[in-house]
Amino acid sequence: MTSNREHWGSRAGFILAAAGSAVGLGNIWKYPHMAGQHGGAAFTMVYLLCILVVGLPILLAELSIGRRTQLNPVGGFSLLSNNSNWKWVGFLGVASAFTILSFYSVVGGWTIKYTVLALTGSFGKFSATGAAGDFFDAFVKNPVEPVFWHLVFMGLCVFIIDRGVKAGIERWSKVLMPVLLGILVLLVFRGVTLDGAGAGLRFLFSPKWGDLDASGVVLALGHSFFTISLGMGTMITYGSYLRRESDLIQSALWIVALDTFIALMAGIAIFTAVFALGQNPAEGPGLIFVVLPSLFPHMPGGQFFAALFFFLLFVAALTSAISILEVVTAYFIDEKGWSRTRATNTFGAIIASIGVLASLSNGNYNVLSPVTDLTFMDLLDKASSKYMLPLGGMLTAVFVLTRWGVDHFRDEIKSGAKWFQLNKQVITIIFVIASLVVAYIFASELVALFR
Ligand code: PFF
Numbered sequence: 001m002t003s004n005r006e007h008w009g010s011r012a013g014f015i016l017a018a019a020g021s022a023v024g025l026g027n028i029w030k031y032p033h034m035a036g037q038h039g040g041a042a043f044t045m046v047y048l049l050c051i052l053v054v055g056l057p058i059l060l061a062e063l064s065i066g067r068r069t070q071l072n073p074v075g076g077f078s079l080l081s082n083n084s085n086w087k088w089v090g091f092l093g094v095a096s097a098f099t100i101l102s103f104y105s106v107v108g109g110w111t112i113k114y115t116v117l118a119l120t121g122s123f124g125k126f127s128a129t130g131a132a133g134d135f136f137d138a139f140v141k142n143p144v145e146p147v148f149w150h151l152v153f154m155g156l157c158v159f160i161i162d163r164g165v166k167a168g169i170e171r172w173s174k175v176l177m178p179v180l181l182g183i184l185v186l187l188v189f190r191g192v193t194l195d196g197a198g199a200g201l202r203f204l205f206s207p208k209w210g211d212l213d214a215s216g217v218v219l220a221l222g223h224s225f226f227t228i229s230l231g232m233g234t235m236i237t238y239g240s241y242l243r244r245e246s247d248l249i250q251s252a253l254w255i256v257a258l259d260t261f262i263a264l265m266a267g268i269a270i271f272t273a274v275f276a277l278g279q280n281p282a283e284g285p286g287l288i289f290v291v292l293p294s295l296f297p298h299m300p301g302g303q304f305f306a307a308l309f310f311f312l313l314f315v316a317a318l319t320s321a322i323s324i325l326e327v328v329t330a331y332f333i334d335e336k337g338w339s340r341t342r343a344t345n346t347f348g349a350i351i352a353s354i355g356v357l358a359s360l361s362n363g364n365y366n367v368l369s370p371v372t373d374l375t376f377m378d379l380l381d382k383a384s385s386k387y388m389l390p391l392g393g394m395l396t397a398v399f400v401l402t403r404w405g406v407d408h409f410r411d412e413i414k415s416g417a418k419w420f421q422l423n424k425q426v427i428t429i430i431f432v433i434a435s436l437v438v439a440y441i442f443a444s445e446l447v448a449l450f451r
Contacts, residue, residue, distance in 0.1 A: 005070050006165040007241050013170040014246070015254045017323075018229075018238050020173040022259040023180065024320030025107055026227040028266040028313050029288050034219055035267060036274075036281035039211030040203040044267070046217055050224035051256060054434045058230050058393045059252045061400045061431075064412040066239025067248065072330035073233025076240065080404045089395045090331075093233030096388040097327040098347075100232070102354035103380040104321055105157065109149030109359070110289065111314035113139065118296075118307035127297035133290045141363035150355050156318060158348035161325045162341055165241050169322055176315045183312040184265050190305050191272030200271035203281060204264075221441045222385050228259055231389030231396070234323045237330045245416045262316075269309075273299065288313070325351070354380075386445055394438040397431050406431070 008014040035043045069076040074090030081087070117123060126132040140146055160168045191197055225231045239248075270292065274281050277295045281287075292309065296302035325348065332343040357367055361376035368376050400409045406427050414420050422430075 005241065007243055008170055009166045010170075011246060011251070013166075013174055014238070014242060015251055015258075016177045017169050017173040017319075018235065018251065018255045019258040020169075020177050020319030021229045021234055021238065021323030022227060022255055022320070023177075023262045024227075024229075024316045025104065025111075025313070026223065026320075027259065027263040028316055029107065029285075030223065031227065031263045032267050032270045033283070033285050033287040034216075034223060035204070036271070036287055037284055038213065038216030038219060039208065040271075040281065041205050041207035042209050042212035043216050043220055044204060044264075045207055046212065047220040047224060048260065050221045050437075051228065051260060054221065054393070054437055055224045055228045055230060056252060056256055057430050057434045058225075058397055059228055059235055059255065060248060060413060061396050061409065062230060062233065062235035063239035063242070063248050063252060064409055065396070065399075065404070066236040067242045067244065067246070068408075068412045070240050072240065072334045073236045073327065074331055075334045076233075076236050077399065080408075081399070084403070086399055086403055089392060089399065090233060090236075092388060092392050092395075093231075093236070094328055094331050096232035096384050096392060097234075097324045098351055098354065099380050099384045099388060101157075101321060101324040101351045103358045103377050104317065104324065105153045105351070105355050106146065106150045106359045106377060108153035108314065108317040108321055109146055109151070110140070111310055111317055112152060113145070113149045114289065114293070115307060115310040115314055118303060118310055121303060123293060123296050123303055123306045126293045129294075132294040133286065136286060136289045136293075140359075143360055143363055143365060146359045146362070147356050150359050151352055153318070153321070154348055154352040154355065157321045157325050158344050160318075160322050161329055161348075162344045164340060165326075169326065172322070173319050176319050180312055180315045180319075181262075183308045183315075184262060184269065187269040187305060187309055187312070188265050188272075190299070190301070191269040191276075194272055194276035194299070196276040196278075197272035200273070200275035200281075201268065203275060204267050204271050218441050218445060221438070222390055222445075225389040225393050226385050227263065228256060229320065229323060231391070231393035232324075232384075233327050233392070237327050238323065240330070247416050247418055248413050249417050249420060387442070390438050390442045390445075394435055394442060397435040397438070401428065401431050401435065 065076045065080065069079045071079060073093040074087050077090040078087035160172050229235060271281060273295050274291060277298055279291050279295060283291045296306035328347045329340060329343040332338040333340055358377040358380055361367060366375050368374055368379060406424050410424060410427055
């Protein structure tokens, strides 16, 4: 089953694809608005700490399970545990993929709509106070337009994934990731050269610990999973297309470094503009779709930078969304013997349909309205980011400690590594700490849920 598995064409190709998965709406949409609401620099410090203490070890665990088994998450856990119940952690990953992609592609659709708006010169109308907010509100509630763009976005994902690992994911990531970096550099330059940009930089980098509350800490941890695409087997799947000679440690460091660098750059681009033009950084999820559109018209070259910004957001979302669809696709190819085309078309269509319900839930057609005020889209987002990903990540760490075994895991990361010094005890301590941190936060989330 594994001998004719497709592999990445090059080391750089793999790193760009995996970084493409990691860098997404999480970096450019979620991180800035969460930092904006939870103390700026203090939130950023906790988030960076979580990435080092929890994210990096679990990323290495996922990549090594994938490379060792050359299988999707379900097959991977199953093979390493003699077909035991651990395979359910793999199924949790596949379920998370359905859940995340269904709402992620709705936001992906919004990014296309806003790119088109900027390109057609429509941003001028957002200069009036409140106009951007009113427009966004009416747009997401519309039963047709956002659904249409969501379907376009899903269609693109299916198109790329259908082409396979090398000709689809790798080839597109190699083009799109440099584009993304280039655009971001331009936007950062625009931001820091605005009068009054310094206040934005101080907000992002000089911590005032009093501004960080407990919910900020919980969010920072959950976000460290989301942003590196952990806890649902994406990195197991991408790792399964690696050859044994590849250096897992170096790759993991690259992925985390690129992801963090891009989140911080996005933060700089956004907060310098927000502060320079006297806006509120704690606007929440609307920061990108409401505050920024109202800023661009007041900025020299604003229309141009607006188009670049939303295209950047679209590219970032697309390279992440394809990695989510690949998890489901790989499972059906490996375990059920389906062809790639059949798997991508079938599950692309199913996820797109759930996404339609998510999009409609922002307007008058929320399937959850008989039971709760929460929209179906919010439910998908919260269930995955707050519970499913942290649970999947924690179980992966526990799996390394108690089932696969630290010795086997260590052998796997050593193979191909140019430099590797950690002994069994140190790895065990790192994984125990990572598991405990996630378990604690996960438990506190559950307690909060039932209070
Ligand atoms: N890492 C992506 C982001 O930051 O937007 C989101 C994501 C992709 C989460 C893939 C999970 C995943 F498996």
